[in-house]
Structures are given as C-alpha cells and as structure tokens.
Amino acid sequence: MSIFDRYAPFVQDFIYDHGWEQLRSIQVAAGDIILNTDENLLLTASTASGKTEAAFFPILSLFAQDPPASVGCIYIGPLKALINDQFQRLQPLCEEGGIPVWHWHGDVSQSHKAKLLRKPSGILQITPESLEAMLLHKHMAIPRLFGDLRFVVIDEVHSLLRGDRGGQTLCLIERLSRLAGVNPRRIGLSATLGDPEIVGKFLSQGTGRKTLIPQVEGPGSKWRLSMEHFYVKDAQAGEDKPDIKALPVLEEKTDQAPLQADPGLGYIFEHTRGKKCLVFVNSREECEGVTTSLRQYCDLNHERDRFLIHHGNLSAAYRETAEMLMKDEDKSLTTVTTSTLELGIDIGRLERAFQIDAPWTVSSFLQRMGRTGRRGQPSEMWFVIREDEPEIRAMLPATIPWKLLQAIALVQLYLEEKWVEPPRLDRLPYSLLYHQTMSVLQANGEMSPASLAGKVLTLPYFHRISQDDYKVLLTHLLNTDHLQRTEKGGLIVGLTGERVTSSFKFYGVFQENEEYTVRCDSQELGTVVAPPPPGEKIAIAGHVWRVLEVDRKRHVIYCEMVKGKVPAYFGECPGDLHTKILERMRTVLKEDKQYPYLMKNAVARLTQARFTASQSGAATQPLIQLGGKMWCLLPWLGTYGFLAMERFLNLKVGPEVGLKNLDSFRPYFMQFTMEADAKTFFETCYKKIKEDINPMELLYQHEVPQFDKYDEYLPEELVRKGFALGVLNLADVKKRVLEWQTTANVGE
Structure with missing residues (x-):
C-alpha cells in the first residue's frame, strides 16, 4: 500500500479538498517511518515544505484506527504565537476525524484547560514553560492525563538547542514519561539544523530508540536578495557612483522625512508602500524605535498608519492583533518584529522581508527569509545595514563596516556550503540543575537526598554532572534555605526556595529582567x-x-x-556569533569577489573597507599597531572564543608583554596598550598556549560570572566551573594562536 492509502479517510479527504495532486517527498518519508517503524524521527526541510502535515497525517491516521485512552500526542512549540497558529491549522482537520486538539499556555482560558483535565484525549499543544507548570501543579494527575501518550512532536527544534530551554524540554519529556509509565516516540521538526546527526542523538536520549533522519531532496527554491548600506547621517558611500541594483526597486519618491531622519528607515518606508512586509530587527529596543520612526513618516506624509509591532514584551492582545491583521489578504501592512515572528507562524502571503543590520546566526537568517516566498513565489529579503560614518581621525577598527561584513558572511556561508550553526550541547547546565531540582522536589513533596538525586541526576541531559557536584549544590541550597531538612532526614523546599518556585517566572529557564x-x-x-x-x-x-x-x-x-520619540529599553540583548561566521567575515574583507545582491552604497562601502584593510594589513594581519603603544587585535573568533581570548591575554600573556587597558568591542576586535613588539607578543601567546591551560585558570580572582538565569542561587564554585568549562571556548583560542604561530613565523 502507498503511504496515501494508509492515511485515514478524513486525512485523504483533506488532501483532496486542498487540491494536492501528490504527497511531497518529505510526507512520504515521514509516513513510512511513523507507520512502519517504532523509531524516533527528525524531519529537516525548508520552511513551508509541509513538515507539520508530514508528522501529523500518519499520527492522526493511527489515532483514528486506535484512539488513545489519554492525551496521545504532545506538540511542544517554542512560542505562544506558534501554538495558536498550529492550533488553528490542526483544529479543522482533527474535527473531521473526531480527534480533540487542545492548546495550553498562559493566554489560554481556564475553561478550555478544564475541559482537557476532565477528559484527556487527542493532541495537546503546549510550550515548555506550561509543561513545567503542569508537572509542578498537576503532578498527581499526570498518569491519568498521559497514560497512553504515544508521540511527542517538538517543533522548531533548532530554537531549543543553544541554551537551557532545550535541556529543560528534554528533562520535562523524560519526567512526564516516567510519571505516566510511557515511552513516547519523539519527532523533531526544523527548517534549519546545522548537524542533524548530533540533534538526532540529543532527541533520542533516554528513549532506547534510534532517531531516523530521512534525506529528502526538496524542490529548488529561488531567492530575491538585496543588501544596501546607509550612513545614518551625511552623504552615502555610493553617491556619485554607477547605480548597481540587485533587485528592481520602486520608483523613487521624495517623501517628507522626520527631523534628523535615518535614510535607511526612509528606504524601508518607501519600499514597504503597497506591500505586505515584515521588518526584522535584533532587539526589542530597536523594534520600538524603528516602529515609532516609521509612524512619524506616515504622519508627515499624511498617510494612514500602515505599521504594526510584534515582540515578546508586548501584551497578548497587541501581538494577536498584529498576527490577525497580517493574515488579512486585502491589507498592505508591515510589521516590525524581533524573532517572535521568525518561526513558523503563517501570517498569509508576505511579499517582502527586511532585515535591519545582520542577524546573529545563519539559522535566524534562513528562518526570516523563509517567512516570504510561500505559495509559489520566490523568497525575498532586503538587508538594510546602517552605521554612523567613521570620523576622519577614527582608528582603523572603527572604519570597518562590521555589520555589512557579518550580513555578507551569513549569506555566503549558506550559499557556498549550506552551513548552519551546529547545536551547543556541551555545556555544564548547573542553572538548569537547580531549576529541575526545585521543580521535582516541589512537585513530589518530601524526598530523601538519594531519592532526589535518583530522579534528577538520572535525567539524560545531566550526564556531565558528577554526584560530587550535586552534593555541593544540595549542601549550598540547605545553607541558603532554598532547601530544608525535615526531622526524618528528608528534604523539602525551604522558605527562600518557596519564594522562587511560587513565582510564575519559575516555569521558564531563559534569562529575564524584572x-x-x-x-x-x-x-x-x-x-x-x-x-x-x-x-x-x-x-x-x-x-x-x-x-x-x-x-x-x-x-x-x-x-x-x-507625541514624540524616545528610545525604548527592555534589557540586554547579547548576540551569539559562531567562529565560522567571523572567519568568513575576514575572507569577505580579503577576497576580491563581488556579490550580486549588493546594491550601490553597499558595493562602495565594501570597496572602501577592502582598500583600507589592504593598506593597513587588517585583512591578513591579526595584530595592527595603531600608533605608539596602542594596538588592535582582530582575533576573528565567535562570541565564546572571543571571551576566552580576552582572559587569555589579560591573565596569561599580559604580565609578560606589558599589555594593559584592554578594551573589547565584542566579538569583533580589542584594543590595548603594550610595551612589547608584535614578534614578542606572538611568541608569548604561543609559549603560553602550549602550557596546556585549564579553563578554570581563565577566571579572574573572586569572579563569579553569573551567565544563566538561576546562577545567583548556585554555590560560587559551580558558577565558576560552569562558566569556565561550559561557556568559554578555549579550543578556539588554541586553534587561533597556533595559526598565528604559522603566519608570524614564531618557532618553538
């Protein structure tokens, strides 16, 4: 029988009703694995390739034949908006098959949740944070709710792999499975995975199953891509240059601009007119500032306000209104957004995406690009790179257009190598260990230390954490009243711990400000x-x-x-750049290659930067003398390698070469004063890196670098160890210093 023939009749009808003439190859491959094996599954294919249907068509068909006696499938999504969107997509299909579908997060009504609790069935769509809350507060009901759980589908799995949130998700699935006495199959979905094999192993931890990853050739996709550069003030780099255009643009108009207007935003204002667009920015502050400016353009030009806003700090009403209005095919609206509209939410036929400056990852670029180009149209993204024009007397590093190089590097890495960031799974997750310890103890009530360790340390995600480290943690939590010992010698949550676990913010493990x-x-x-x-x-x-x-x-x-305009502030927004991106940025500066998507100003700015880099040696030399004892180091290392390099120079190299006043512009360059010459610097770096440094030696005296959300509740020795061994990338530093040894001809 073909996979289509194995589908339930209501699924077949759904396919006919939508006019699909044949199944996509990913749907055939997923159907074969789900229906004919008992293994886990990882589906990687481009955005809008039908991954969700590929997973759910066979699952719903199995449920139609043999209805589960409880919730039969949990769908875990990283965003409330994605849950809402998938709920609306699945509900009509599930209704046809008589299979209930539920959604559960902070914005869902209590009455909807109560119906599920009364009659657990079908498919539950939930965020990791709401699943944590459920395990905490509905602990005794878990066996009844999930006693016949057969599948866990994790959507946008890549978004959970670069921090504690992915570890939390795995811990929750494992804890729920143990409580309910089930071992559900796991299905991961993603459009942008850097190393599917590693992710497959991560997905399978603790299941005793393999993860099958079908190799599916998707249909070739076309891109319409442009990248333009703007100085925020003064003349543009490409003025009086030949007009180079990667995309046909609208006829220029002379719009009224606000005082001290940013020409990059004027460009966006003009080229969103009459279109349905998204404008991606990299922080909530910028999201607010850009939206305010674009609305000022509307005001001055007597146009109706055609700009919406969407980010994580907005109320649910604001976010959902923007999503609803964008789905209206008759409205030509533009939404300025952070990553909240980056993932697979269907907001209708988008004609164009803009990206202000460069995103931090290739994965993010691909996700944002994939928002457009659905329904047979090519994906279209316009990069708008903005910077202040360097002063005439500016030192060398300030004359390099870092964001332009970063944007080109992201694009080129994917075009040339199909490279996407690999997952970061080698951390020491002590912050998450605290969180899961408190969650398990709060849910279970009094437990012996051995029983608590048995439930927490055996969670596969904590395989790198020793029993000795766990004893250190428990002792510290007892001393700080996060835990309390009972007369019988058991452990319960202490008064200080109660204040932490009773807050709704406890459900999440991502860092947030008050x-x-x-x-x-x-x-x-x-x-x-x-x-x-x-x-x-x-x-x-x-x-x-x-x-x-x-x-x-x-x-x-x-x-x-x-009326008016002021900057917004929501808290820090750090970037996480991979070393491979920095290395490709260096190549962009060195090579003579032209990129067809660069437009007039961007071509001129890159040409100018390449000339400056060539003259100064910045394209080939890592260490540049800026004058006198002032030096600039261009390490071309990613965020965590750069952090390790700073410490290596300050603590290991600095005392021997007279290096002082190190000032970092992470992760691009660092400036410092130094008594020694370049040859001595490289020789000293080489000598020190050969000493086989322990990462713990790269911590400053008395430093307690709180990096993750619950680090403040940990003993100092675990915070220091977690940062040194799980965050700092000393391997990248070693690799780079050994490269310098070759290029600078430094001997043993």
Whole structure:
C-alpha cells in the first residue's frame, strides 16, 4: 500500500479538498517511518515544505484506527504565537476525524484547560514553560492525563538547542514519561539544523530508540536578495557612483522625512508602500524605535498608519492583533518584529522581508527569509545595514563596516556550503540543575537526598554532572534555605526556595529582567524594565507614552499617549556569533569577489573597507599597531572564543608583554596598550598556549560570572566551573594562536 492509502479517510479527504495532486517527498518519508517503524524521527526541510502535515497525517491516521485512552500526542512549540497558529491549522482537520486538539499556555482560558483535565484525549499543544507548570501543579494527575501518550512532536527544534530551554524540554519529556509509565516516540521538526546527526542523538536520549533522519531532496527554491548600506547621517558611500541594483526597486519618491531622519528607515518606508512586509530587527529596543520612526513618516506624509509591532514584551492582545491583521489578504501592512515572528507562524502571503543590520546566526537568517516566498513565489529579503560614518581621525577598527561584513558572511556561508550553526550541547547546565531540582522536589513533596538525586541526576541531559557536584549544590541550597531538612532526614523546599518556585517566572529557564506592566486606562500595553520616574516618557507598542504613576509594589506603570520619540529599553540583548561566521567575515574583507545582491552604497562601502584593510594589513594581519603603544587585535573568533581570548591575554600573556587597558568591542576586535613588539607578543601567546591551560585558570580572582538565569542561587564554585568549562571556548583560542604561530613565523 502507498503511504496515501494508509492515511485515514478524513486525512485523504483533506488532501483532496486542498487540491494536492501528490504527497511531497518529505510526507512520504515521514509516513513510512511513523507507520512502519517504532523509531524516533527528525524531519529537516525548508520552511513551508509541509513538515507539520508530514508528522501529523500518519499520527492522526493511527489515532483514528486506535484512539488513545489519554492525551496521545504532545506538540511542544517554542512560542505562544506558534501554538495558536498550529492550533488553528490542526483544529479543522482533527474535527473531521473526531480527534480533540487542545492548546495550553498562559493566554489560554481556564475553561478550555478544564475541559482537557476532565477528559484527556487527542493532541495537546503546549510550550515548555506550561509543561513545567503542569508537572509542578498537576503532578498527581499526570498518569491519568498521559497514560497512553504515544508521540511527542517538538517543533522548531533548532530554537531549543543553544541554551537551557532545550535541556529543560528534554528533562520535562523524560519526567512526564516516567510519571505516566510511557515511552513516547519523539519527532523533531526544523527548517534549519546545522548537524542533524548530533540533534538526532540529543532527541533520542533516554528513549532506547534510534532517531531516523530521512534525506529528502526538496524542490529548488529561488531567492530575491538585496543588501544596501546607509550612513545614518551625511552623504552615502555610493553617491556619485554607477547605480548597481540587485533587485528592481520602486520608483523613487521624495517623501517628507522626520527631523534628523535615518535614510535607511526612509528606504524601508518607501519600499514597504503597497506591500505586505515584515521588518526584522535584533532587539526589542530597536523594534520600538524603528516602529515609532516609521509612524512619524506616515504622519508627515499624511498617510494612514500602515505599521504594526510584534515582540515578546508586548501584551497578548497587541501581538494577536498584529498576527490577525497580517493574515488579512486585502491589507498592505508591515510589521516590525524581533524573532517572535521568525518561526513558523503563517501570517498569509508576505511579499517582502527586511532585515535591519545582520542577524546573529545563519539559522535566524534562513528562518526570516523563509517567512516570504510561500505559495509559489520566490523568497525575498532586503538587508538594510546602517552605521554612523567613521570620523576622519577614527582608528582603523572603527572604519570597518562590521555589520555589512557579518550580513555578507551569513549569506555566503549558506550559499557556498549550506552551513548552519551546529547545536551547543556541551555545556555544564548547573542553572538548569537547580531549576529541575526545585521543580521535582516541589512537585513530589518530601524526598530523601538519594531519592532526589535518583530522579534528577538520572535525567539524560545531566550526564556531565558528577554526584560530587550535586552534593555541593544540595549542601549550598540547605545553607541558603532554598532547601530544608525535615526531622526524618528528608528534604523539602525551604522558605527562600518557596519564594522562587511560587513565582510564575519559575516555569521558564531563559534569562529575564524584572519587568513592569505598562497600562493606559484599562488597556495593557506590554512590559518594560527599569521604569522611569513620573513625567518621563517611554516607548512601547510603537507609540510614546508619558509616565503618570509607578506602582513599584505591584510592578505596574500607568501612562498616557503623547507625541514624540524616545528610545525604548527592555534589557540586554547579547548576540551569539559562531567562529565560522567571523572567519568568513575576514575572507569577505580579503577576497576580491563581488556579490550580486549588493546594491550601490553597499558595493562602495565594501570597496572602501577592502582598500583600507589592504593598506593597513587588517585583512591578513591579526595584530595592527595603531600608533605608539596602542594596538588592535582582530582575533576573528565567535562570541565564546572571543571571551576566552580576552582572559587569555589579560591573565596569561599580559604580565609578560606589558599589555594593559584592554578594551573589547565584542566579538569583533580589542584594543590595548603594550610595551612589547608584535614578534614578542606572538611568541608569548604561543609559549603560553602550549602550557596546556585549564579553563578554570581563565577566571579572574573572586569572579563569579553569573551567565544563566538561576546562577545567583548556585554555590560560587559551580558558577565558576560552569562558566569556565561550559561557556568559554578555549579550543578556539588554541586553534587561533597556533595559526598565528604559522603566519608570524614564531618557532618553538
């Protein structure tokens, strides 16, 4: 029988109704594995390739033949918006088959959740944080809710692989499986995976199954790509140059621009007119600032406001309104967004995506590119790179257009090698260990230390953590009242621990700042960090508001809307660049290659940068003398290699070469003063790296580098160990120094 013939009749009808003439190859491959084997499955294929249907068509067909006696499948999605979107996509199909589909997260009504609790069945769509809350508060009900659980589908699995959130998800699946006495098959879905084999092993941890990864040739996709550069003020790099255009652009118009307008935003304003677009930015602050500026353009040009806003600090009402309006095919609207609209939410026929500056990862670039180009159209992205024009007397590193190089490197790595960042699975997750320890103990009540260790340390994600480390953690938590010992010698959550676990913020493991809810009358606008005093202004939801009152006890800000523009602030937004991207940036600076997607100003700016780099040696030499005792080092290392290099220079090399005043512009370059010459610097680096350094030696005295959310509750020795052995990338430093030894002709 063909895979189509194995589908349930209602699934076949769904396919006929949608006019699909044949199954896609990924749907055939997934159907074969789900229906004919008992193994796990990892589906990797481009955005809009039908991965969700590939997984659910056979699952629903199996459920139609043999309905599960509880929830039969959990779908875990990284975003509430993605859960909502997939719920709407699956609900009509499941209704036809009489299979209930439920969604569960913070914005879902209690009445909807209560129905599931009364009659657990079908498919449950949930975020990792809501699953954590369920295990914490519905602990005794887990066997009844999931006693016949057969599948766990993890969507956008790549988004969970570069931090504790992916580890939390695996721990939750394992804890739930043990409680319910089940071993569900795991299915991972992703459009952008750097090393599927490693991810497959990660997915299978603790299941006793293999993960099958079908090699599916997808249909060739076309891109329409352009990249333009703008100085925020003054003349542009490409003025008076021949007009080079990678994409046909709209006829130029002379729009009214706000005072001190940013020409890059004027370019976006013009080229979104009459189109349905997304504008991606890299932080919530920038999202607010860009939206406010674009709305000012509308005001000055007497146009209706055609810009929406979407980011994680906005209220659910604001986010869902933007999603709903973007799905309206008759409206030509543009939404300015962070990564919240990067993942697989279907917001209709998008014509164009803009990216302001460069994203941090190839994966993110591909996800954002994949938002457009659905329904037979080519994907289309316009990069808009902005920078302040370097001053005439600026030192060399400030004259390099880092964001332009980064954007080109991201694109070229994928075009040339199909390279995407590999997962980061080699960390020492002590922060998550604290979190899961407290969660398990809160859910179970009193436990002996041995029983607690048996439930937590045996979770496969903690395979690198020793029993000795766990004893250190438990002793510290007892001393700080996060845990308390009972008269019988058991452990319970202490008073300090209760304050942590009773907060709704405990469900998540990603870092977040203390937030204040912003309200105008009865309307909730979103949240901000560090509220200004009354009378000051804040920017949120794409408008400016005057603060009327700050209720610090309830964490609420009351305000009113006013005209104007102010910067927004939501907290830090660090980037995570891979070393391979920095290395490709160096090649961009060195090579003589032209890239067909660069437009006039970008071509001129890159040509200028290459000339400067060639003259100064920056393209080939890692160490440049800026004048006198001032030096610049270009290590071309990713974020965590760069951090390790800083420490290596300060702690190991610096004392011997008179290196002082190291000032980093992470992860691009560092400047310092130095008594020694270049040859001595390289010889000293080589000598020190050959000493086989322990990463713990790269910690500063008395330093406790809190990097993850719950590090503040850990003993200092575990925080230091986790940062040194799990964050700092000493291997990249060793590789780079040995390269210098070759290029600088430094001997043994």
